[in-house]
Amino acid sequence: MSNIALKVNGRSHTVDVEPSTPLLYVLRNDLGLQGPRFGCGLGQCGACAVIINGIATRSCITPVSSVRAEVTTLEGLATGGTLHPLQQAWIDEQVPACGFCQNGQIMTAKALLDKNPHPTDAQIREGLARTLCRCMTYYRVQAAIRRVAKGAA
Amino acid sequence: MIPSRRDFLQTSGWLLVGVGAAAVTGPLTANAQTAGLPRQSAPGATAGPYPDPDFKQLDSWIVIRPDNTATFSVGKTDCGQGTGTAFRQMMADELDIAYDKTTCVMGSTDVTVDQGGSGGSDAIQVDGWPMRRVAAEARRVLLEMASVTFGVPVDQLSVREAVITVTADPSKHVTYGELIGGKRFSVTLTGANIDATTGAAKVKPVQDLKIVGQSPQRYDIPAKVDGSLKWAVDAKLPGMVHARNVKPPVAGATLVSIDESSVRRLPGFIKVVSKGNYVAVVCEREEQAIAAAKQLKVSWQKPTTPPFPASEDLFTYMRSATPTSSQRPNIVGDPDAALAAAVTVVEADYDVPFQGHTAFAPAHAMADPSNGQMTIYSNDMKSYGMRNGVATFLNMPRDRVRVVWMEGPQGYGRTAADDAGFEAAYIAKEIGRPVRVQWMRNEETAWDTKGPAFAVKMRGGLDAQGNLVALEYDARAADYNHVGYNEPETVLIAQLMGVRKATPAAGSAATPSHMYSIPNQRITAHVVGLPMIWETPVRTGNLRDPNGPQSTFAAESFIDEVAAAAKADPAAFRMKLLTASTADDSGFKRARSIAVIKAAVDAYGWDARPSPKPRGAGAGEILTGRGLAYSFRGQTVVAEIAEVEVNRRTGRVWVKRLVCAHDCGLVINPEALRRTIEGGMLHSISRALHEEVQFDTEKVTSVDWTSHPSLTHADTPEKIDVVLVNGDPNPKRPDLPHYGAGETTCKPMIAAVANAIYDATGVRLRRVPFRAARVLAALKEAGV
Numbered sequence: 001m002s003n004i005a006l007k008v009n010g011r012s013h014t015v016d017v018e019p020s021t022p023l024l025y026v027l028r029n030d031l032g033l034q035g036p037r038f039g040c041g042l043g044q045c046g047a048c049a050v051i052i053n054g055i056a057t058r059s060c061i062t063p064v065s066s067v068r069a070e071v072t073t074l075e076g077l078a079t080g081g082t083l084h085p086l087q088q089a090w091i092d093e094q095v096p097a098c099g100f101c102q103n104g105q106i107m108t109a110k111a112l113l114d115k116n117p118h119p120t121d122a123q124i125r126e127g128l129a130r131t132l133c134r135c136m137t138y139y140r141v142q143a144a145i146r147r148v149a150k151g152a153a
Numbered sequence: 154m155i156p157s158r159r160d161f162l163q164t165s166g167w168l169l170v171g172v173g174a175a176a177v178t179g180p181l182t183a184n185a186q187t188a189g190l191p192r193q194s195a196p197g198a199t200a201g202p203y204p205d206p207d208f209k210q211l212d213s214w215i216v217i218r219p220d221n222t223a224t225f226s227v228g229k230t231d232c233g234q235g236t237g238t239a240f241r242q243m244m245a246d247e248l249d250i251a252y253d254k255t256t257c258v259m260g261s262t263d264v265t266v267d268q269g270g271s272g273g274s275d276a277i278q279v280d281g282w283p284m285r286r287v288a289a290e291a292r293r294v295l296l297e298m299a300s301v302t303f304g305v306p307v308d309q310l311s312v313r314e315a316v317i318t319v320t321a322d323p324s325k326h327v328t329y330g331e332l333i334g335g336k337r338f339s340v341t342l343t344g345a346n347i348d349a350t351t352g353a354a355k356v357k358p359v360q361d362l363k364i365v366g367q368s369p370q371r372y373d374i375p376a377k378v379d380g381s382l383k384w385a386v387d388a389k390l391p392g393m394v395h396a397r398n399v400k401p402p403v404a405g406a407t408l409v410s411i412d413e414s415s416v417r418r419l420p421g422f423i424k425v426v427s428k429g430n431y432v433a434v435v436c437e438r439e440e441q442a443i444a445a446a447k448q449l450k451v452s453w454q455k456p457t458t459p460p461f462p463a464s465e466d467l468f469t470y471m472r473s474a475t476p477t478s479s480q481r482p483n484i485v486g487d488p489d490a491a492l493a494a495a496v497t498v499v500e501a502d503y504d505v506p507f508q509g510h511t512a513f514a515p516a517h518a519m520a521d522p523s524n525g526q527m528t529i530y531s532n533d534m535k536s537y538g539m540r541n542g543v544a545t546f547l548n549m550p551r552d553r554v555r556v557v558w559m560e561g562p563q564g565y566g567r568t569a570a571d572d573a574g575f576e577a578a579y580i581a582k583e584i585g586r587p588v589r590v591q592w593m594r595n596e597e598t599a600w601d602t603k604g605p606a607f608a609v610k611m612r613g614g615l616d617a618q619g620n621l622v623a624l625e626y627d628a629r630a631a632d633y634n635h636v637g638y639n640e641p642e643t644v645l646i647a648q649l650m651g652v653r654k655a656t657p658a659a660g661s662a663a664t665p666s667h668m669y670s671i672p673n674q675r676i677t678a679h680v681v682g683l684p685m686i687w688e689t690p691v692r693t694g695n696l697r698d699p700n701g702p703q704s705t706f707a708a709e710s711f712i713d714e715v716a717a718a719a720k721a722d723p724a725a726f727r728m729k730l731l732t733a734s735t736a737d738d739s740g741f742k743r744a745r746s747i748a749v750i751k752a753a754v755d756a757y758g759w760d761a762r763p764s765p766k767p768r769g770a771g772a773g774e775i776l777t778g779r780g781l782a783y784s785f786r787g788q789t790v791v792a793e794i795a796e797v798e799v800n801r802r803t804g805r806v807w808v809k810r811l812v813c814a815h816d817c818g819l820v821i822n823p824e825a826l827r828r829t830i831e832g833g834m835l836h837s838i839s840r841a842l843h844e845e846v847q848f849d850t851e852k853v854t855s856v857d858w859t860s861h862p863s864l865t866h867a868d869t870p871e872k873i874d875v876v877l878v879n880g881d882p883n884p885k886r887p888d889l890p891h892y893g894a895g896e897t898t899c900k901p902m903i904a905a906v907a908n909a910i911y912d913a914t915g916v917r918l919r920r921v922p923f924r925a926a927r928v929l930a931a932l933k934e935a936g937v
Contacts, residue, residue: 001420018420018440025440034387035380039513040594041443044858047513074380083379090378094370094824097832098233099377100513100562106378121871128866132858134513135233135563136835138869140828 004064008033009076019065024048026064027073035074035103039132046104046131056104056111056131074103077110085148086110093144097135104131105141113145117152201526203263203555208347211294211340213266214287215248219334221315222254227284228268228347229276230260230534230558232565233832234895235371235825236276242821243281243891246364247288247356250315250329257372260558262540268347270535270558272566272638272695274893277821278787281891283350287342290352294340298332358887359819368824373560385559386591388519388530393587394423395439396580397446399432400596401649403851404689405456408432415450425449426580429650430688433580435588443593459850460685467631468504471608476679477633478659486673491623495614499718502610503707504920505903507603507631507846510696511861514562515597516569519589520577527554527578532561533570538639542571543578546641554578565836565896567638567694569601575644598861599853600645602694603846605632605660609707614673619719621712621730623673628704632660633682636694648688657686660693663700665708666784666900668743669730690853691846698786698896702837702903706921709782709904713764714917722761723781723908724754740788740890741882745816748880750783752814753792756876764908765915774802776937777809780908782901788890789817789897790880793834797909801937804929808838808906811870813898816878819891827875830898834873837902839864842923 006013008031015030022041027033027050036059039047043058050059051072059071077084083091086106096102105128112119112127119127124145133141206213206226216224225244231237237257245252258265268280292312299317300307303325311320317332319325328334344350359365376382401408408430416422416434421441426433434449436442462470492498519530527549533539536556544554556574564570569592577590592600607630614623634657636643642654662678683691716726727750737743753759757779766778776799783792796810813830820826843862847855855861881889903921910928911917916935918928 017438021440025438028387029389029439033380034383037384037386037514038591040858042594042857044594045513074378078379087378091370091374094374094828096233096374096377097828098513098560098563099374099382100384100560102377103380125867125869130865132513132863132865134511134836134863136832136839136864137828138835138864138866139831139873142866142869 006064006067007070009073015064017064020063023050023059023062023064023067023071027059027071033073033075037100037103039101044130045101046108047101049104049107049131051107051111054111054114056108074107077106084110085151086113086144089144089147093140093147095137095140095144097137101131101133105133109141109145113148113152118149200524201555202552203526204552206264206266208266208350209342209344211287211291211338211342211352215291215338217329217333219330221328221330221334223248223250223329224256224258225284226258226265227280228260228266228270228537229280230271230536231373232271232534233563234829235822237373238369238371238825239277239821240281240284241372242364242367242369244284244288246362247285248292249312252364252369254315260536261556262537263555266347267537270533270537272535274786274895274897276893277891278893279348283344283348285356286351286354289354289356290340290342291338293352293354294338295329295332299327302327302332359889360887365819365821366823368822371825382560385519385530385532385561386514386517388559388589390519390521390587393519393589394435394437394584395442396426396433396435396576396588396590397442398576398590398592398596399434399446399449399451400600401430401453401688403453403455404460404691405685406430406453409452409454412450416445416448419445419448424584426583431646431649433576433590435580435584455851456685458684460689461683461691461848461850463849464506464845464847467506467606468608471606471629471631471681474681476629477682479679480662480677483664483676484674485671488623488625488673488675491673492612492614492625495622496617497615497718499613499615499715500611501711501714501919502608503710505607505703505706506921507606507691508696508840508844509598509603509846509861510564510566510568510601511598511863512562512564512568512601515592515594516573516601517589517591518570518574518577519587520581521587522581522585523587525553527582529556529574529578530559531556531570531574532559532564533574534564535638539571539574542639542641542644543575546575546647547578547582565697566699567602567636569597571639572644572646576646579646595856598856600690602636602692602696604696605630605635605693605700605703607662607700607703607707609704611707611711613711613715615715615719619721621671621715624671625675626665626677626708628662628664628678628707629681630660630662630678630700630703631683632662632680632693634658634686634692635660636692645688653687661700663704665704666701666786667708668746668785669727670734671730691848697836698899701784701786701896701900702840705782705784705900706903706907709784709901710907710919713780713904713908713911717764717911720763723764724750724759725761727781727783741880742785742788742790744882745790745880746783746785749790749792749814749816749878752876752878753781753794753812756814756874757794757812759794764912766912775800776913778909778911778913780905780910780912782904782908784897784900786893786897786900788892789894791815791897791901793901793905795902795905795909797906797913799910799913799928801932804925804927804932806842806906806910806923806925806928807868808870811873812876813874814876814878815894815898816880817892817894817897818881819889820877821891823877826877826894829895830875831873833895833898834902835864835869837899838868838906841903841906841921842868845922
């Protein structure tokens with residue numbers, strides 16, 4: 001075990017874990033941030049996505065010791081009690097079914113829109129192609145992203 | 154006033170204080186459904202024992218508080234279709250209270266009556282009735298109380314939004330909260346069983362329902378998008394440890410020995426728990442348990458005979474196996490004579506492989522053995538069954554075991570959540586500490602329950618006018634020892650410990666669900682078994698209409714094949730079969746079948762012509778076509794149209810457009826229903842295009858999202874139209890029933906896609922899934 005410093009959602013933390021521990025378990029079990037979730041542990045599904053350096057990163061295969069920049073989780077998207085426009089669009093469009101994958105959908109969509117505020121339908125499909133949903137809410141996820149992209153300045 | 158979400162978030166964090174269940178389970182289970190409830194109303198506020206809530210007491214169902222708000226407690230779970238929101242709508246309507254002054258508690262065995270949890274798409278159809286009746290009874294009792302208060306007869310009182318007013322003198326009014334807030338109704342209900350529960354009050358006629366039929370937003374969604382919902386995967390207690398299973402490397406292997414020294418020095422190691430062929434490792438931290446389970450040296454002895462044929466040989470095996478059981482054939486007319494006399498006979502075989510739940514999060518549960526009780530935090534949709542099963546398995550009195558239901562990943566039937574609940578409870582009892590168990594991805598995809606594989610043979614005969622005069626359907630389902638819900642013998646941990654049922658479950662093989670009038674028919678169905686039926690990863694359990702998608706794939710593909718042989722438009726051909734008789738059932742299913750096909754065809758803009766679509770000389774790489782299929786489940790009737798693009802060069806199929814016409818009687822929440830239908834259709838497209846459980850003769854080889862692909866964003870249709878149909882011949886009748894929704898949607902979709910591929914290419918695919926390589930090979934063989 002060793003002390004590792006992390007900045008998550010604007011707050012600094014030090015955790016005493018094995019350096020190879022996947023970031024996901026540190027977020028969930030040490031920092032109480034349970035927006036990111038375990039889906040596959042293989043980086044294949046996106047349930048564990050967090051944003052690091054503007055990139056939707058799969059925290060289940062990211063060793064905690066390799067994290068060099070601030071981590072943003074689903075809990076960190078709202079500011080001052082106001083939901084992020086994507087979160088609001090998710091409610092307006094009534095996207096989730098079970099909702100378990102929606103962390104990955106929202107975080108991946110955020111990284112996409114931060115880079116490209118007005119994606120084409122094809123870019124949305126491509127950008128989220130590796131973010132799975134087993135309730136198959138894809139149609140509504142894409143509609144919610146278009147809602148935000150249309151509203152963006 | 155119900156506290157807002159924001160108030161709730163500020164006042165009820167995921168606080169872990171004190172030790173033991175009583176101190177922590179209030180906030181632990183304070184998820185969206187219990188938001189704003191006083192702690193004593195939240196599931197799990199006591200340290201046990203946990204006797205069953207009495208369904209014959211009105212107080213078990215409804216609590217009204219002094220602030221004139223109400224909480225409904227129901228014995229169901231919500232798998233993400235918004236059933237909790239629908240229950241609130243139905244009960245608020247009958248009670249006459251505003252929707253937003255209500256909350257709903259679901260599925261925790263100590264605080265909600267046993268309605269069996271979820272299953273069979275029957276939440277609205279079956280369980281909605283006692284909910285409506287008890288809410289109507291509460292309204293009746295409150296009116297009686299107000300009658301005494303004001304000294305006027307009940308028929309001179311009016312009710313609006315939980316306020317009772319003397320009709321002749323509106324200055325005289327009293328709220329429900331003033332009448333009974335904080336007190337018990339102490340009203341005894343009647344009914345032979347929970348589904349029949351009723352008071353003296355009658356439910357309202359449809360015309361008087363104001364909240365039913367509207368689309369309030371689902372109350373569970375905000376906490377699912379801001380990260381605040383606490384799921385079963387998040388359940389956490391002081392002193393909790395983590396366990397991971399070590400499964401046999403090949404099916405049917407026998408444990409020879411465990412070398413505990415291989416993990417004893419690993420950080421956080423606590424114990425290896427093992428009995429029979431069941432092995433698990435327990436560590437302080439989650440990643441430690443994962444590492445230890447990987448590293449533990451276990452020696453296994455392989456079985457002497459293969460547990461199953463390889464998946465590539467499955468259908469040959471199924472067709473030659475001796476059935477373990479056969480249904481009595483359903484014979485109409487004289488099919489042999491009709492086939493002999495037919496001008497054209499069409500024959501086809503259809504194959505559907507095993508397909509898995511492959512839950513998005515592998516199976517998980519947390520169990521707490523504090524205070525000599527056993528509390529299991531689980532997303533299992535049948536929490537009540539799990540409670541009974543675990544009590545038997547651990548030899549504990551029922552009232553010392555409870556299951557607290559929390560939300561989880563999609564579960565459309567018998568998932569491995571059952572297994573994980575038993576495992577967590579067993580290990581917790583062994584080590585005397587709260588234990589969280591979660592399966593790994595490869596474990597889930599390999600060992601969860603599977604929808605049975607089907608091999609179906611069909612024959613049909615046409616007369617000279619192109620009428621379908623004979624139909625034969627003969628199905629074989631690999632479904633022997635079908636895993637039920639939560640009996641100890643059905644879970645892997647018990648099976649691996651050697652527990653066996655004296656008589657394996659017979660399993661079942663579905664027959665077609667259509668209202669076609671065909672004068673001569675022979676419908677037969679058989680169940681076959683794989684060589685190994687215990688401790689096997691290829692075990693079958695209910696998966697979203699357990700057998701409907703398979704049987705309907707065969708039946709509705711075949712109707713299309715026969716229509717093509719008759720050179721008839723596939724929609725008109727079906728209409729002719731539906732209108733050939735005027736006989737109907739009590740739910741008017743034949744009339745409603747006609748209505749949904751008409752509605753689907755209209756919404757799509759269907760051009761009547763035979764399939765396949767004539768292909769011009771200049772056809773390019775992409776061929777397009779459309780396919781229709783229809784079915785029913787219970788009284789819910791659905792017609793679906795898929796429009797596909799087939800890439801001739803790659804074999805890739807894209808379902809570009811979907812139409813669904815859906816009749817489930819009285820609709821409670823149209824927007825939630827639309828999303829349920831969309832999700833069900835896409836899940837079925839995933840099964841049509843991608844999903845197959847593959848195995849060699851030792852083990853399952855499709856074990857993750859690469860080897861077991863699923864539908865992705867890239868596959869999503871660009872347009873989906875859902876038409877909600879009320880095809881009842883008397884659509885405004887005051888007793889229009891609310892039928893179930895969800896699984897029906899899954900039945901016709903695979904056939905609709907196959908029919909669309911045929912329309913586009915002229916090539917008939919009779920083996921699911923239609924992966925690009927299989928489609929390309931079929932196109933090449935046909936010279937397309």
